[in-house]
Amino acid sequence: MRFDVITLFPEMFSAITDFGINRRALEKDLYALHCWNPRDFTADNYRTIDDRPYGGGPGMVMLPEPLLAAIEAAKVAQNQAGNLAPKVIYLSPQGQPLDQAAVKQLSACSGLVLLCGRYEGVDERVIKHSVDVEVSIGDYVLSGGELGAMVMMDSIIRQLPGALNHNLSAQQDSFEDGLLDCPHYTRPEDYRGMTVPDVLLSGNHAEIRRWRLKQALGRTWLRRPDLLDQRVLSKEEARLLSDFKSEHIT
Numbered sequence: 531m532r533f534d535v536i537t538l539f540p541e542m543f544s545a546i547t548d549f550g551i552n553r554r555a556l557e558k559d560l561y562a563l564h565c566w567n568p569r570d571f572t573a574d575n576y577r578t579i580d581d582r583p584y585g586g587g588p589g590m591v592m593l594p595e596p597l598l599a600a601i602e603a604a605k606v607a608q609n610q611a612g613n614l615a616p617k618v619i620y621l622s623p624q625g626q627p628l629d630q631a632a633v634k635q636l637s638a639c640s641g642l643v644l645l646c647g648r649y650e651g652v653d654e655r656v657i658k659h660s661v662d663v664e665v666s667i668g669d670y671v672l673s674g675g676e677l678g679a680m681v682m683m684d685s686i687i688r689q690l691p692g693a694l695n696h697n698l699s700a701q702q703d704s705f706e707d708g709l710l711d712c713p714h715y716t717r718p719e720d721y722r723g724m725t726v727p728d729v730l731l732s733g734n735h736a737e738i739r740r741w742r743l744k745q746a747l748g749r750t751w752l753r754r755p756d757l758l759d760q761r762v763l764s765k766e767e768a769r770l771l772s773d774f775k776s777e778h779i780t
């Protein structure tokens with residue numbers, strides 16, 4: 531996976547490249563990241579990348595020329611890397627919500643160009659001319675698209691084969707199967723009088739699997755019932771959820 535990011539603040543992306551799973555995945559060449567600063571595509575001495583909005587109003591809008599030139603340069607680099615039709619994504623509150631299904635779809639792409647806007651946004655002609663899809667990471671307003679791009683990249687990188695020590699981990703991630711995650715415990719068995727559920731100490735892997743599935747179903751029912759609306763339950767899952775509900779003391 532090659533990411534080409536258009537951003538005024540390339541330094542921010544060290545948060546993705548310098549730590550944990552994402553750092554190891556980069557070192558293993560599971561993905562590549564190239565940042566393009568629109569200021570490098572300006573023709574004036576002040577390296578101007580924004581201007582006042584036509585029609586008046588507060589704030590500034592990012593100019594089309596530097597952005598389109600940066601996007602074109604990123605697409606050429608993608609083409610040279612063998613990705614002939616990289617998807618151009620604009621992070622924006624107006625975008626379609628990012629969910630795990632979208633993450634899995636995007637992780638199958640070989641190259642993505644991510645456009646990070648600032649200020650009041652980018653000139654609409656950039657979106658019409660070069661953006662394939664607008665994506666939002668949530669219904670709130672950030673200071674710019676960079677954190678949204680990093681959230682998207684982080685969730686995609688976890689999907690890349692070899693990124694997680696145990697490939698099963700990705701499948702067990704929350705939302706992977708449309709459910710919230712089950713509770714997790716580690717040592718000690720008794721912490722300040724709070725003990726670990728006996729089943730997890732039993733070594734009975736079939737029972738442990740059933741307990742974890744039941745807890746995931748129960749948690750989803752309690753905290754995000756909307757996710758259950760979208761999910762067909764197996765016979766076993768329906769029974770486990772029914773048991774959880776009857777045991778749940780409100």
Ligand SMILES: Nc1nonc1C(=O)N1CCN(Cc2ccccn2)CC1
Nearest residue numbers: 622647650651666667671672674675678
């Ligand atoms: N929510 C989000 N999910 O992705 N990005 C965001 C997000 O809040 N932002 C902040 C504003 N930026 C600039 C902007 C302003 C107005 C219209 C379009 N673009 C984009 C990125």
